[in-house]
Amino acid sequence: MTRRADARIADAIRTALGDAASVVNIGAGLGSYEPTDLQVVPVEPSETMIRQRPTSLPPALLGTAEKLPLPAKSADAALAVLSAHHWRDRPAAFAEIRRVARRRAVFFTHDPDASFGWLDDYFPGLAGETTSRYPRLAEFDALGGVTVEPVPVPADCTDGFTAAYWRRPDAYLDESVRANMSTFALLDERVVADGVARLARDLADRSWHRRYASLLTLPQLDVGYRLVVAELT
Numbered sequence: 140m141t142r143r144a145d146a147r148i149a150d151a152i153r154t155a156l157g158d159a160a161s162v163v164n165i166g167a168g169l170g171s172y173e174p175t176d177l178q179v180v181p182v183e184p185s186e187t188m189i190r191q192r193p194t195s196l197p198p199a200l201l202g203t204a205e206k207l208p209l210p211a212k213s214a215d216a217a218l219a220v221l222s223a224h225h226w227r228d229r230p231a232a233f234a235e236i237r238r239v240a241r242r243r244a245v246f247f248t249h250d251p252d253a254s255f256g257w258l259d260d261y262f263p264g265l266a267g268e269t270t271s272r273y274p275r276l277a278e279f280d281a282l283g284g285v286t287v288e289p290v291p292v293p294a295d296c297t298d299g300f301t302a303a304y305w306r307r308p309d310a311y312l313d314e315s316v317r318a319n320m321s322t323f324a325l326l327d328e329r330v331v332a333d334g335v336a337r338l339a340r341d342l343a344d345r346s347w348h349r350r351y352a353s354l355l356t357l358p359q360l361d362v363g364y365r366l367v368v369a370e371l372t
């Protein structure tokens with residue numbers, strides 16, 4: 140398993156929640172990035188995920204973003220971490236967030252108009268085609284006053300989401316690493332195989348290192364991840 144919450148991204152999410160004391164975590168999954176110092180009600184539609192949650196975290200309620208199993212105005216904030224692109228009906232989900240959360244909604248998401256950097260050169264369609272599921276940033280305006288902050292990905296990010304290994308290119312040669320990135324599962328198998336073969340060759344003859352030399356000393360990089368904070372007025 141290559142998905143382990145990155146402490147720096149966790150800090151950014153926690154800071155965005157601000158003075159909220161209670162949070163509904165929508166699409167909570169196994170609880171990555173769920174703040175442990177706040178009163179959290181996790182909501183999750185997958186019974187398998189609910190069963191697999193660590194016992195150190197609060198148990199999740201079975202439910203969806205489109206029909207939150209919670210009373211009106213019952214939490215200070217709503218949180219959705221890499222979850223909103225799974226929702227079938229985002230306008231309905233946004234209406235539910237406005238019903239249940241009193242103050243703000245915080246999303247960790249990917250900008251579908253942003254690039255994944257050099258990965259797009261090897262895996263055409265990774266950005267754009269597979270990320271078209273993510274809400275366009277303007278969509279969040281339906282919730283209220285919105286601010287958007289880039290979340291640069293550290294070079295040694297511990298959470299193996301799609302662009303996490305931007306400075307560790309060998310990782311993308313490993314099928315088990317790619318298997319934890321839902322974007323790769325959405326790409327045509329031949330596109331993936333061709334990209335992996337080209338990447339392996341370019342890493343072996345060091346042409347990758349020459350082409351992307353400017354990245355090799357960067358501590359972090361903006362590869363399209365965003366914190367969206369909507370103040371619910």
Ligand SMILES: C[S@@+](CC[C@H](N)C(=O)[O-])C[C@H]1O[C@@H](n2cnc3c(N)ncnc32)[C@H](O)[C@@H]1O
Binds near residue numbers: 182188
């Ligand atoms: C990529 S996972 C993210 C899980 C967790 N937030 C994390 O960061 O590890 C997406 C989650 O959204 C959930 N999900 C799918 N459809 C949903 C819906 N309609 N409403 C709420 N959550 C949903 C999935 O079951 C899954 O747990």
